[in-house]
Amino acid sequence: MPAATRRSGGRGGRGPALALAALRRLAGMATTLLVTSFLVFSSLYLAPGDPVSFLVKGRSPSPQELDTIREQYGFNDPFPVRYWHWLEGVLQGDFGRSYLFHQGVGDVVWSRLPASLLLIGVSMLLIAVFGVGAGIVGALRRGTWADSTVLLMVTVGAAVPSFVAAILLRSVFGVQLGWFPTFGNGEGALDRLHHVVLPAIALSVTFTALVTRVTRTAMLDELRREHVEVALSRGIPRRSVIRRHVLRNALGPIVTVSALLVSGMLVSTALVETAFGMAGVGSLLVQAVSQQDFQVVQAIVLLVVAAFVLINALVDLLYPLIDPRVAAQGSAR
Amino acid sequence: MSAVTLDSAAAPPRRDPLRRLRRLGGSWLVNTCLVILAVFLVVALAAPWLAPQDPRFGALSETFADPGAAHWLGTDQGGHDTFSALIEGTRTSLFGPLAVVVFATVAGIAVGLFSAWRGGWVDAAIGRVLDILFAFPALLLAILAVALFGKGLTAPVLAMAVAYLPYTARLVRGLAAAEKSRPYIAAYRVQGHSPVFVSVRGLLPNITPTVLAQATVNFGYALLDLAALSFLGLGVQPPTPDWGSMINQGQSAVLQERPLSAIVPALAIVLVVVAFNVVGEHLADRVAGRDA
Amino acid sequence: MALLDIDALSVTLPGMARPILDRIELTVAAGETVALVGESGSGKSVTARAALGLFPAGADLAGRVRVEDIDLVGADAARLREVRTGIAAMIFQDPRAGISPVRRIGDFLTEALRLVGGWSRARADARAAELLAAVGLPDPERHLRQFPHEMSGGMLQRVMIAAALCGEPRLLLCDEPTTALDVATQAEILALLGRLRRERDLGLLLITHDIELAAASCDRIYVMYAGRIVETATADELFARPRHPYTAGLLGSSPPQEGPLTRLAPIPGAPMSLLESATGCAFAPRCRFAEPGRCDQAPPVLEPHGAGRVACHRADELEPPVLAHLAPDSEDR
Numbered sequence: 001m002p003a004a005t006r007r008s009g010g011r012g013g014r015g016p017a018l019a020l021a022a023l024r025r026l027a028g029m030a031t032t033l034l035v036t037s038f039l040v041f042s043s044l045y046l047a048p049g050d051p052v053s054f055l056v057k058g059r060s061p062s063p064q065e066l067d068t069i070r071e072q073y074g075f076n077d078p079f080p081v082r083y084w085h086w087l088e089g090v091l092q093g094d095f096g097r098s099y100l101f102h103q104g105v106g107d108v109v110w111s112r113l114p115a116s117l118l119l120i121g122v123s124m125l126l127i128a129v130f131g132v133g134a135g136i137v138g139a140l141r142r143g144t145w146a147d148s149t150v151l152l153m154v155t156v157g158a159a160v161p162s163f164v165a166a167i168l169l170r171s172v173f174g175v176q177l178g179w180f181p182t183f184g185n186g187e188g189a190l191d192r193l194h195h196v197v198l199p200a201i202a203l204s205v206t207f208t209a210l211v212t213r214v215t216r217t218a219m220l221d222e223l224r225r226e227h228v229e230v231a232l233s234r235g236i237p238r239r240s241v242i243r244r245h246v247l248r249n250a251l252g253p254i255v256t257v258s259a260l261l262v263s264g265m266l267v268s269t270a271l272v273e274t275a276f277g278m279a280g281v282g283s284l285l286v287q288a289v290s291q292q293d294f295q296v297v298q299a300i301v302l303l304v305v306a307a308f309v310l311i312n313a314l315v316d317l318l319y320p321l322i323d324p325r326v327a328a329q330g331s332a333r
Numbered sequence: 334m335s336a337v338t339l340d341s342a343a344a345p346p347r348r349d350p351l352r353r354l355r356r357l358g359g360s361w362l363v364n365t366c367l368v369i370l371a372v373f374l375v376v377a378l379a380a381p382w383l384a385p386q387d388p389r390f391g392a393l394s395e396t397f398a399d400p401g402a403a404h405w406l407g408t409d410q411g412g413h414d415t416f417s418a419l420i421e422g423t424r425t426s427l428f429g430p431l432a433v434v435v436f437a438t439v440a441g442i443a444v445g446l447f448s449a450w451r452g453g454w455v456d457a458a459i460g461r462v463l464d465i466l467f468a469f470p471a472l473l474l475a476i477l478a479v480a481l482f483g484k485g486l487t488a489p490v491l492a493m494a495v496a497y498l499p500y501t502a503r504l505v506r507g508l509a510a511a512e513k514s515r516p517y518i519a520a521y522r523v524q525g526h527s528p529v530f531v532s533v534r535g536l537l538p539n540i541t542p543t544v545l546a547q548a549t550v551n552f553g554y555a556l557l558d559l560a561a562l563s564f565l566g567l568g569v570q571p572p573t574p575d576w577g578s579m580i581n582q583g584q585s586a587v588l589q590e591r592p593l594s595a596i597v598p599a600l601a602i603v604l605v606v607v608a609f610n611v612v613g614e615h616l617a618d619r620v621a622g623r624d625a
Numbered sequence: 626m627a628l629l630d631i632d633a634l635s636v637t638l639p640g641m642a643r644p645i646l647d648r649i650e651l652t653v654a655a656g657e658t659v660a661l662v663g664e665s666g667s668g669k670s671v672t673a674r675a676a677l678g679l680f681p682a683g684a685d686l687a688g689r690v691r692v693e694d695i696d697l698v699g700a701d702a703a704r705l706r707e708v709r710t711g712i713a714a715m716i717f718q719d720p721r722a723g724i725s726p727v728r729r730i731g732d733f734l735t736e737a738l739r740l741v742g743g744w745s746r747a748r749a750d751a752r753a754a755e756l757l758a759a760v761g762l763p764d765p766e767r768h769l770r771q772f773p774h775e776m777s778g779g780m781l782q783r784v785m786i787a788a789a790l791c792g793e794p795r796l797l798l799c800d801e802p803t804t805a806l807d808v809a810t811q812a813e814i815l816a817l818l819g820r821l822r823r824e825r826d827l828g829l830l831l832i833t834h835d836i837e838l839a840a841a842s843c844d845r846i847y848v849m850y851a852g853r854i855v856e857t858a859t860a861d862e863l864f865a866r867p868r869h870p871y872t873a874g875l876l877g878s879s880p881p882q883e884g885p886l887t888r889l890a891p892i893p894g895a896p897m898s899l900l901e902s903a904t905g906c907a908f909a910p911r912c913r914f915a916e917p918g919r920c921d922q923a924p925p926v927l928e929p930h931g932a933g934r935v936a937c938h939r940a941d942e943l944e945p946p947v948l949a950h951l952a953p954d955s956e957d958r
Contacts, residue, residue: 043481155610159603235708248728289479325726
């Protein structure tokens, strides 16, 4: 039930209930993360063959290296104990050692994180501006050529995966026109930004289309509501009605859907970073899978799922700010 | 209590799903998309006979040939014929996602029906598990599968089936829970039929159109995910032709300003996914009774 | 001098078989309570919205709608705003749908004052509190900070009325203001509207499907059918001596406000949709007095008859005694 109606007074009772809901949400989140970590840990045992030899496959590890693995994964202990030891390490940021880089997994991932965050940040900005913008145009110009254009872009955009967009952008703006670099991360702030433009566009195409669609639908839903007519009947200028009522009230679905898109976006960084030869967490994942550096894979999978869970929990917690009808106890699902 | 005879209640309000699907045709856009999909399906089935050359072999003397009589769409840096690769690539590119969707849909229906039928804590537990699965994007699960089982298509296809399962299971659970409370189902149960019989006879026909619409949309996404995996070099391995790996192979061609061998499969992917999305949305609209 | 003067207003939507409104004539003077009665779909809500210059999108307009000498047909945005924020205001049927659920009551009340009037926050808040007190809400300061879902339907309708009053209007349009409320609250809201009318010398246009309610609380009544006014008279006259078969039918099919409950006589058939049109009298297919050869000829026009005006081909023959047969009492005995 999305709208649990509470008729009690405005002031009293709200704070504690909200805190309780937050606690409950945190508990749910912790459970999800715990189960996820368990799945990721035990997936190791799905792999064919002996786990130790799987972890060192294709390499001839030194005896110390074998010892560290044995210690971290505790291969002589019973399974729950092994999991516990591993989880303890993970919680302290110890994801094991990368054999590809001869470094701690945490350090490797950490050093790649800024590039990926820049890419994701710029993409999110593009998605928010163009996705919401195009959705607004489509809804307000419903049935005109502008709306048809928006719908066409949504249909095609949703079908253009980021790696296809990457190839096309690279070909046209990188190679043919030479406006943007086609490879690498760049050095220094401006150069990095210059390098991230095409990848960010490539990453944002699909998600912009999805956000556009959701924005347009939600705005059209709101435009039909009576409170919009009431506001107009009171002489509030149309522009203000659109901003203060239509767009504001459409925010709920837009934010909810956007939060669900986050995980897909994080994974797509693997495609875009690979296509543009950027050194980020995404390309690290691909590299690690290709070179069978399983501990790096485990760490990144956990990271992606944790980011998704955290962001959605945050959205759930802040949702009452967007729609006060979602009373403290009634979370969105 | 008013006498509702068993006979009248037992007559299931069946909406013949096939007749609904037969009336599939819609706007010119939907029809065009259906034709596109049909063409690609025929090409996939008849690929070995249709391809003018064997895309697995390339002559280095014919690297980066321009489009012409010998190579309709030119060749890539390995001298492979792009047109033939495009045609033979339809197989892995379409049958991979098909396998994902079939597995996901069948398993999703089973899980959804079971969950709705048992209700109670079983239902709640399954719901929690599905919630957790939602946090794993399909591509991530597929990559994890590759990390464990090595490159190729089998493990990722199964992993993605698991990733897509929650969508169908959730949908079926909701539909089945709603249908379950209707009188014809009660009538079946009163008559002593087993849950499996009631599900298959009574529930399934009524939820098929909705599930099909969901499966159609899933197909488009599964195609994108599998192509992405091959693009990363983790899925279909050369020399087996595949659209995703063609794009991967074509990257260096792009840098040498001969982008055709990468752009052709890219356009094929976009075209097929657009067609699937349009048809899927049209189906969903039909089922929901939206639009005329 | 009439406050509201609707003169031969026709509203036509392309693709519809008949106009939504067909040559509507209606006046409301200051201090007067006028009812506009009809079934759903008869065009009464469209008429009320026209008095604020809110016409259906894409409609063809003919005729005039004058509010204190400002013609709203073809008026520019500034003129419309002048009318909507000052001279006229509207109260809607469902206050829960009419007030945006995500903003506080205070925001709803002060929106027009602050956005259009340029009032300061503090001044607007003080004014809003004053208005809430005027409509009988006991704790204005608290209500200002509440969200709509924290108030009851009756309270929200009072908020709606307060919002309508914020521009000191002379004309109040009430579109089924009590339909969504329970019976006890209905009476309170009607009493409140009556008090406000007396105190502020408002012209009140009450849109309702309830002819008994109209007769009990209004000075004059207009009866609408299929986009036309079919009869108008003072409330007493109309109630005692209906001259149009449709009016008589409405009276016969609604439970009496006082006295014993008798068997009701529903009007046979269904109201005409916008996709149907009639060459003659629109009510003829449902009228038991319809006469082939006359009632299917050109539509009847509103002509002075008795103490009011009526649009019926057989008005001369159907004197009140004949129509009285429709009344439930005589029917059953």
